[in-house]
Amino acid sequence: MDVDHDAPRVVVGRIAGVFGVQGWVKVVSETDPPEGILGYSPWRLGLDQQSWRVREGKRHGKGLIVRLEGCADRDQAAELVGREISVPRDQLPPPAPDEFYWIDLEGLTVETVDGVALGVVDHLFATGANDVVVVRGERERLLPFVWGEVIQEVDLEQRRMRVDWDPTF
Known part of the structure; x- marks a missing residue:
């Protein structure tokens, strides 16, 4: 299968280890529920974005184990350890109203409700309390x-996020 390197991709997990001797891998899933990752195929793994089809997968302890087509033994599985798993953005279901995939927010222009430009969404990260938007402009x-408190509006068509934020902070 050809790889479309220009298509937006979303990281949905990573290969965390090997399981047994028949090519199974341990997977850390970023989907909710974790088994949701098994519904996406093919996976693109690592920087080379090599395509792998999911043959079978299941819960094992607190994680998942997966068998990929073409991965027949422990040595082949070991070569995949540490690689990120990504899928095309268009494979993901549409988000609920007022929910967003992080990849869709990256690159948005950020301005205050008073129209002061703060910069562009560089990336997001999760904390225990809430997600955090990293905005890069004249400073980070x-x-x-x-x-509703900080994030007032997200307009994906206009590629803009409006926030209630003191620009001096």
Whole structure:
């Protein structure tokens, strides 16, 4: 299968280890529920984005184990350890209203409700309390992704996020 390197991709997990001697791998899933990752195929693994089809997978302890087509033994599985698992963005279901995939927010222009430009969404990360938006402009700002309090509007068509934030902070 050809790889479309220009298609937006979303990281949904990573290969964490090997399981047994028949090519199974341990997978850490970023999907909710974790088994949701098994519904996406093919997976693109690592920087080379090599395509792998999911043959079978199941829960094992607190994680998942997966058998990939073409991965027949422990040595082949060991070569995949540490690689990120990504899938095309268009394979993901549409988000619920007022929910967003992080990849869709990256690159948005961020401005205050008063129209002051703060920069562009560089990336997001999760904390225990809430997600955090990293905005890069004349300096870096960390904004809590709290809908209705800090985040006032996300307009994906206009590629803009409006926030209630003091530009001097």
